[in-house]
Amino acid sequence: MPTSRISRARRYLVCQPRHFDVHYAINPWMRDDAQVDTALAGRQWQTLIDAYRDHGHEVETVAPVPGLPDMVFAANSALTLAGKVFGSRFHAPQRRPESTEYETWFKAAGYDVYQPESTCEGEGDLVPAGRYILAGTGFRTTREAHAEVQEFFGVPTIGLRLVDPHFYHLDTALFVLGAPGEPEEGRESEEAAEPTLAYYPEAFSSGSREVLRRLFPNAILATRDDAMAFGLNSVSDGRHVFIAPQATGLIDQLTARGYVPVPVDLSEFHKAGGGIKCCTQEIRP
Numbered sequence: 251m252p253t254s255r256i257s258r259a260r261r262y263l264v265c266q267p268r269h270f271d272v273h274y275a276i277n278p279w280m281r282d283d284a285q286v287d288t289a290l291a292g293r294q295w296q297t298l299i300d301a302y303r304d305h306g307h308e309v310e311t312v313a314p315v316p317g318l319p320d321m322v323f324a325a326n327s328a329l330t331l332a333g334k335v336f337g338s339r340f341h342a343p344q345r346r347p348e349s350t351e352y353e354t355w356f357k358a359a360g361y362d363v364y365q366p367e368s369t370c371e372g373e374g375d376l377v378p379a380g381r382y383i384l385a386g387t388g389f390r391t392t393r394e395a396h397a398e399v400q401e402f403f404g405v406p407t408i409g410l411r412l413v414d415p416h417f418y419h420l421d422t423a424l425f426v427l428g429a430p431g432e433p434e435e436g437r438e439s440e441e442a443a444e445p446t447l448a449y450y451p452e453a454f455s456s457g458s459r460e461v462l463r464r465l466f467p468n469a470i471l472a473t474r475d476d477a478m479a480f481g482l483n484s485v486s487d488g489r490h491v492f493i494a495p496q497a498t499g500l501i502d503q504l505t506a507r508g509y510v511p512v513p514v515d516l517s518e519f520h521k522a523g524g525g526i527k528c529c530t531q532e533i534r535p
């Protein structure tokens with residue numbers, strides 16, 4: 251019998267895709283000649299926002315800026331944890347101005363923002379997971395940035411090497427389903443010390459795969475098909491999992507573990523290499 255999962259209300263920061271398009275190619279999903287249906291993109295994005303609100307989550311918006319087509323990918327702008335904000339420094343020159351736009355929003359919302367010295371793409375590569383921050387590297391965020399993150403938050407930061415360019419950000423290959431300590435019926439207390447993860451093992455170097463296996467032995471392992479469908483670029487509130495409907499195998503695995511998949515199709519954003527999680531910055535109090 252699957253255990254019953256309990257959701258916790260979240261606060262998300264998002265950016266309307268008014269200027270979203272594919273104008274440059276900085277990951278294997280992007281093509282200079284991509285045809286983006288921007289009206290459809292707008293409707294798909296609104297469906298995601300409505301789904302968050304319908305499930306009790308608070309959604310804040312940062313104003314979109316002309317000439318910054320990837321600004322819709324709010325996850326890359328920062329990592330927020332315990333009310334502290336670690337800002338971003340983008341790898342691609344085309345995206346660098348986004349950092350200031352988000353910093354302005356956070357400052358207006360009353361937060362100080364730490365500006366990283368090394369390349370760091372926020373929650374794209376930094377995933378809080380219980381006692382640790384999991385930190386991706388290999389394509390965007392650097393090892394030096396991981397050290398800055400650990401120093402800033404005082405949380406052990408575990409570097410994980412990504413090896414497949416399709417999964418250039420950690421949040422395309424891994425997500426957290428339920429935070430530890432979140433009540434999950436029928437769980438032993440030690441087990442509850444670690445959150446549940448889902449990830450695609452082949453996206454990682456063999457050493458990093460072994461680290462994940464040791465730290466999260468109960469993780470859900472996704473197939474390449476589900477990963478390529480952006481199934482791991484999902485957002486969980488502990489019970490509901492906002493997930494690409496194309497990730498059918500993973501949806502079945504989640505259901506079997508007692509989670510409630512909420513399919514939201516962001517296919518237009520896949521043309522830029524992004525999905526649900528990429529569009530969502532979680533603000534953690």
Ligand code: ARG
Pocket residue numbers: 276277280320323325326345373374419421422522523524525527528529
């Ligand atoms: N086109 C964007 C880039 O390559 C997509 C970012 C997706 N965001 C994410 N969190 N994975 O930078």
